[in-house]
Amino acid sequence: MTKLLEPTKADKEIEECLLAAQSFSVVAGAGSGKTTSLVTALNFLRDEFGSDLRKNGQKIVCITYTKRATAVIEERLGFDELYLVSTIHSFLWSSISRFTKDIRIALRDNLIPTHIAKAREKDNGGNSQSAQRARARVAELTAELELLDQVTTFKYDESQFSSFSKGQIGHDDVIDLAAYLISENLILQRGLGFQFPYIFVDEAQDTFDSVIAAFNTICSGEGLPMVAYFGDPMQQIYDNGAGVFDGPAGFRSIEKEENFRSATSIVALTNKLRTDIQQTPAGESALNVGSVLLTLIETEAPAGHRGRYTPEQLDQSLSKFDEALQYIGWQNNEKAKRLFLVRQMIARRLGFSLLQNLFTGVYASNKAQAEYIDGSHFLVKPFIKSLCPLIVSKQSGNNKQIVDLLREETPAFDILGINKDRPLKEMLERANSLVNDLSEMWAERPIGDILRYAKENRLCAISDRLAATLDREPRVEAYDNAIHAEEKSDWLADEFLSMSTNELLPYYGFVSDHTALSTQHGSKGEEYEDVLVVFDDIEASWNMYSFNKLLTPAAAGDGTEGQLARSRKLAYVCFSRARMNLRIFLFCQDAVAARAELVESELLDSEQVQILPSR
Numbered sequence: 001m002t003k004l005l006e007p008t009k010a011d012k013e014i015e016e017c018l019l020a021a022q023s024f025s026v027v028a029g030a031g032s033g034k035t036t037s038l039v040t041a042l043n044f045l046r047d048e049f050g051s052d053l054r055k056n057g058q059k060i061v062c063i064t065y066t067k068r069a070t071a072v073i074e075e076r077l078g079f080d081e082l083y084l085v086s087t088i089h090s091f092l093w094s095s096i097s098r099f100t101k102d103i104r105i106a107l108r109d110n111l112i113p114t115h116i117a118k119a120r121e122k123d124n125g126g127n128s129q130s131a132q133r134a135r136a137r138v139a140e141l142t143a144e145l146e147l148l149d150q151v152t153t154f155k156y157d158e159s160q161f162s163s164f165s166k167g168q169i170g171h172d173d174v175i176d177l178a179a180y181l182i183s184e185n186l187i188l189q190r191g192l193g194f195q196f197p198y199i200f201v202d203e204a205q206d207t208f209d210s211v212i213a214a215f216n217t218i219c220s221g222e223g224l225p226m227v228a229y230f231g232d233p234m235q236q237i238y239d240n241g242a243g244v245f246d247g248p249a250g251f252r253s254i255e256k257e258e259n260f261r262s263a264t265s266i267v268a269l270t271n272k273l274r275t276d277i278q279q280t281p282a283g284e285s286a287l288n289v290g291s292v293l294l295t296l297i298e299t300e301a302p303a304g305h306r307g308r309y310t311p312e313q314l315d316q317s318l319s320k321f322d323e324a325l326q327y328i329g330w331q332n333n334e335k336a337k338r339l340f341l342v343r344q345m346i347a348r349r350l351g352f353s354l355l356q357n358l359f360t361g362v363y364a365s366n367k368a369q370a371e372y373i374d375g376s377h378f379l380v381k382p383f384i385k386s387l388c389p390l391i392v393s394k395q396s397g398n399n400k401q402i403v404d405l406l407r408e409e410t411p412a413f414d415i416l417g418i419n420k421d422r423p424l425k426e427m428l429e430r431a432n433s434l435v436n437d438l439s440e441m442w443a444e445r446p447i448g449d450i451l452r453y454a455k456e457n458r459l460c461a462i463s464d465r466l467a468a469t470l471d472r473e474p475r476v477e478a479y480d481n482a483i484h485a486e487e488k489s490d491w492l493a494d495e496f497l498s499m500s501t502n503e504l505l506p507y508y509g510f511v512s513d514h515t516a517l518s519t520q521h522g523s524k525g526e527e528y529e530d531v532l533v534v535f536d537d538i539e540a541s542w543n544m545y546s547f548n549k550l551l552t553p554a555a556a557g558d559g560t561e562g563q564l565a566r567s568r569k570l571a572y573v574c575f576s577r578a579r580m581n582l583r584i585f586l587f588c589q590d591a592v593a594a595r596a597e598l599v600e601s602e603l604l605d606s607e608q609v610q611i612l613p614s615r
């Protein structure tokens, strides 16, 4: 059912800007309907100027922060080719990738020398590890610089790191490279400005400064092209973000003061976390008080290494979490989204800690880690795409789904594939017997055996890299980072293949977004009826944040400016995801003192703060 949208003053102002081809920035808090206004504006442009734009072969570009947001907006626009909805990385790369010569010059004259200068700053000439690493990095980059002329094409395949001499541009470098090329190259500016006369940027607070500057340069003249930013400085939760996102000279700043998402008690809390914008509940949500409740969970002072819990203390803290869930009556609230600072906290609760440790440990490169997080790493991909869904279907007795999965993902069952002439009945029987065997092996055999079975019986697509890994002997040498750093993925694979399958289903559930657990950063842009935000600084063990110091500084001590700003913004993002009911768990060491401080600070009323009774 489509929601009835209330007309807002901001939408009127946006229309005026679009008709006058004037750039603008919409600056507004959480739940104010920025994304909604963005989609409304894109539809308005289609109605007003769509046919002319189509005739000229021009498109409206809309930059989103995540691929998920891209999909949502594309759908809301009816997959119309008038729009190019894209993440910033793909948009920038598609804009510059043809300019091989210019890319080479930019790398030679700007990007690589900048990297070299940065590495030199870390070299004090001494023998410390960081100085040695910095010198090695300078040498590596200098060698890359010399090989640059031999590169015939440059590519960006979403990998995090660049290998310039192989023509590979990494995630962060794409941004710097494109921003540099656009701001230096008038032809590129004009070309982009003609092709995309309207540039829309959602979540502008987390868009890189250099990109905002580049878009502003493209749109610096009178009339089209124009740029429209939508964002909230308070929701800047990634350090690369601009925070502020003014348009080019002459832009109009548009504000929205409504909050259409959250019930009034939640808006009252989020208003207290900021002073720049104060929201008024609006629309249907203004009719609900909803509820906010913070539960203080007292734990012992950490007795482990570097201020962490000992394993026993960690167990205690996990069981207190379960007790607190019972205490607030949410142990069976399946729809409540539970937000945690770090993935390891989720892994512990869902049961994939060993996998999490492996893919964030010494054998995992940053690339391996990133691919593990999105499920695309060559070792885990067959499980995410085929084997876990097959086991889940088998467990729930869904035979039709088994056949569908096999047809979609497996060469041997493809209706146009090698077995296309075999009778259907025979294929179904074969599918059944293979999945039965798979399911029996699953409980007993290590991951390596499962993959070999899947490979032999063509149960899923197996990449060449995985096939080679399955065929080689395990490495017998003890891992030595000084010698084996380049080949560490062998040790990663060997350990993975020897593990049991126990943790694969919970990991698959999390990666496929089938669980109610999410990272706090990952909740950005989303909304849920009920939200539980979990703050345990000790378990999270991420010093960049301290929610105890943010919320109860007298009890927990003063945080650094950075810690407090980051924690405040993330808390704001998390709290503002809730439509109706917000629950917060704050682990602390002196619950009575923390409660008194919280109430005195007037962030929450006394009936909104409770202490988990000790057993």
Ligand SMILES: Nc1ncnc2c1ncn2[C@@H]1O[C@H](COP(=O)(O)OP(=O)(O)OP(=O)(O)O)[C@@H](O)[C@H]1O
Pocket: 003, 004, 005, 006, 007, 008, 029, 030, 031, 032, 033, 034, 035, 036, 037, 232, 235, 260, 261, 283, 524, 525, 526, 527, 576
């Ligand atoms: N004009 C409106 N009338 C009624 N409901 C609205 C209106 N605008 C937005 N909403 C509703 O309010 C909620 C929040 O909207 P939206 O996600 O667009 O806000 P946002 O500002 O982008 O949020 P955030 O910055 O927190 O991610 C959605 O459920 C949306 O349907």
